[in-house]
Amino acid sequence: MSLKTHLNSGINRSLSRLRLSVYIWLVLLFLALVALAPINSLLRSNLGHFYLPEKPLMPFEFNLVEVILANQQILTPYAGFLLTLMLLACLIFIFLSAGLFGRMLSPDPVVTFREFLADGARHFWKFILSLLAFLPFLAVFLILFQFLAAPLNWWSGRAVTEWPVIIASNLRLLILILLWTALKLLLDLARIIMLSGSKKVIPAYVSALLFLKHNFFGLWGLYLLLGLMVISISAFWLFLLRLFPAGTTPGVLALIIAGQVYIIFRVLARQVFIGVEYSYYLKRKGS
Amino acid sequence: MKRPYLEKTGRVFYLLLVLLLACGLKAASADRPVRFDLKVELLPETATLQGKGTIVWTNRTADYIPDIQFHLYWNAFKNELSTMAREARREKMISRYRVKKDEWGWIKLISLSTDSGLDLLPSASFISPDEPHNPDDQTVLRVELPEPLAPGQAITLNLEFQARVPGNGLRTGYYRDGFFIAQWFPKPGVYEEGRGWNCHEYHLNSEFYADFADYRVEITVPSRMVVGACGEEVDKRDDPATGKTTYTYVQQNIHDFAWTASPRFVKLERWFKGQEEVRPEEYRQMAALLGLEPEEIRLPDVRMILLIEKQHQKQAERHFRALRAALKYYGLWYGPYPYRTITMVDPPFRTGSGGMEYPTLFTAGTSVILEKDVLSPEQVIIHEFGHGYWYGLVANNEFEEAWLDEGINTYSTGRVSEVAYGPGRLPLRFNGLPLNWLLKTPAVYDWQLGRLVSATVAELDPIVTDSWKFYNSMSYSLNVYYRAATCLHTLERLLGEKIWARVMRTYHMRYRFRHPKTGDFIRVVNEVSGQDLTWFFQEFFYSANNFDYAIASVEIGLKPEKYRGVFDSLPTANSAWPAAPARGKPALKQEKIYQTTITLRRLGQARPGPGYSLKLRVDFEDGSSEWREWDGQGRWARFYFEKPARVKTAVLDPEAIWLVDSNFSNNSYSKTGPGARLMSATGKLVWFLQHLLLTFSGLV
8 A cells, every 4th residue: 555545545534524623623712712711801901992003112912911911910810720721621632532533433424513522422431541551651752762862962961062952952852753753653543443443442552552563664654744744834834824914904814714724724634644544554454 | 390401511521521531541540449460370171270469459548447358259159058059049049050069169268468478368257248147158258457558558468369160150160171260369349438348248149349450460271272351462472381371461440350261262353443433424413412522422443352152153243243333332322432452252152151241351142043133142242342331331339239230231232232223033942943934023122122021020129229139030130120221211211312311421421430329320310401300219219119100991972962950150160171172163063072081090109200290192083182291199180071073092101201111001092992903912822722722632
């Protein structure tokens, strides 16, 4: 099977279930709006009637900071609120992941919100367990990272110029990302096996490890390739967003819409990752 | 009450000052109480200094002085019990100063004797002059003299010392074979007549204070090293037998001496030519502003020396351009640079010595990757050079009134970079890599950022506070640098460009080679402006009061066509509502009249002084404008308008005079608000948060 086939299969599967991205995007939007509601209210009450002349005293961003600084007393309760929301979001995301995997792996391409929720509820507990089972791998990951980063630390620690420090620091980051993608691949695959093979958590991890024993580099390569594509498109997107005129209402509306389309793209990219991994797994599991 | 500036008196005064300056540094030499003649050898393998030499100290006061107090600054890095280490622990920064076993810094006097051979070491003891006392601190040494030093009497002290360069240095230090050496020798404190020695311990949040002196220093280092130091290099002797080179540096009338040595330096030189750098038109304009003749403000030529790390060599011209701008504007505004050389050091990598000033020498600091429109290293260069004026020449006590150099110099840095470069983009980096190509950050002036951050500490401490007595390091730095600079920007706007320019020049030239205090600055402000602005300093420098005025509400309503009730025909007093101005034609019967009430509030404790007020400008939809003034003394004030048009905008302090106002966002009203900008900001925040959540969701 060629690379193109796996990509096509993953992309087709994702596009046929595009609604999933929209559902998740809506939840993300809702959570973001809830998280920002207190700040938004503060900004609107302080700056709702603010007069912005043609030549302002300072960049408008500074006005936002000024308002926050003038109301520092809200920051501690707000941080508490955000923390609570993040904990709640953690559970919501596990639920969403369960729904996403459930629908992506379903042979039925028709996606309804009800089915999505049903899958989320059905697999929620399994997904929590899969996360708990993931923790030892995370510990191994950290140890491995320390081990691989040690020569870089030694190199930058002895440096007499800045270049080795910058290079080592970015190489460390690259190692961290590469290791993380490999680890994330394991988690995804375990969940795919858990759902498609109706296996329990530990057997699913064992199967995933066995599968990766023979197919790691192929699947990881695919994963990295997809990752690179997403990064390239994101960079291009961010660059495009700079071109929107920020001072006019139509420009701002276009900017907001483009930003939201990008978020949908990011969710869709996650779907494609799952789709490609599943396609690869299906084709290779027998061999 | 304002008085016009007395131009003629000013001219005569400046002429006298320039004549005094023209007499050169030599004329003042007799007034300097200290003379140093030091020899020092750097042993890089052990990071130690072997020093010896002579200090001649003259009692220029009318007091009989029984002792001499010395700073032994490097003992601050000796252990975790020094005053600096204790302060660092309190600030949870102690790990920054912890080092390997053999890297603690220290300084030890091996011998100290008078010219007659009397050993003074037995009478020496460490003291802790600052509160709270720390008996474990060894940064101030008191040496009792065999007999009190009479007025005018001099004492010659011969000394030998040994010192270890701190591996955990603050403003000084080393990394491998790169050294930056500052505060390295036993240095007498400042004796103040009637008050005794002013010789503080080394504090975490404080810099220094010393007498003007003449220095002659011989520095011996391995020949492979490139050396830079305060003053002028007058001699260089190679000793092939030992592989060492001895450099001799000489400088009169400076109050500190620092030097640096590293094999990775590239030494470059350029000239600042006063005739070429400043156009005749610029001389004329500046002279007119200062009330002087162009000849009186001509800038001298200065040799600019740059010691730059090889890795940054490509940025040399960027460094020189910034230094040229600084020499030009500080020179034009405050007075000509009086020394023949200025040495700019790109500090040796990892020596912890970047962004620091010494007379005729300063350290900057840069990165191998630079962005074009981010003003780094330019602002550091301008700032640290500027300290040559504010600290170097006008040598205030940095322990006790740090704002006099840091605040004035932060103000000056902002002004120079504004004129020479315009706004600079805020840096945005990740892992040492610039990201401005991807995410555009705002371009800002120094004062914009300064006033924003300084508002956070307005109520923590007064600006005039001993450096080690601030609430914390943040309060120290934001108060003495940024809040002080913001206050000076405010004062500039209150007084106007011309008077302010003359205030600053008068203060600088009057206190060159002297040790002024805040009171001296206030006296100059009052004298030159012809006003009593003491209230300004009481309010903003000696008190920790926030200044925040706001438009609390704007209420608009239609004037009723009829008022109900019982009215008689007796004349009434003037109404609080000003009548709508008469128009060319009689008002139509149907014309709507709007009654507007604008309420202003004082949210902070600080207030304008007598004779000063805040202006309110109200623009109406028919294109007309109205101005009101409020003395700001009460907690609130209400203004009434009656016009055939609605209010379009209302702005409190529309000319942005009171930059010290901690919150400008509550100073205005408009019917429509910022519209798209606020929507854009909240839209971006939502997007950013979604992005974060999405990334976070990938983890679970």
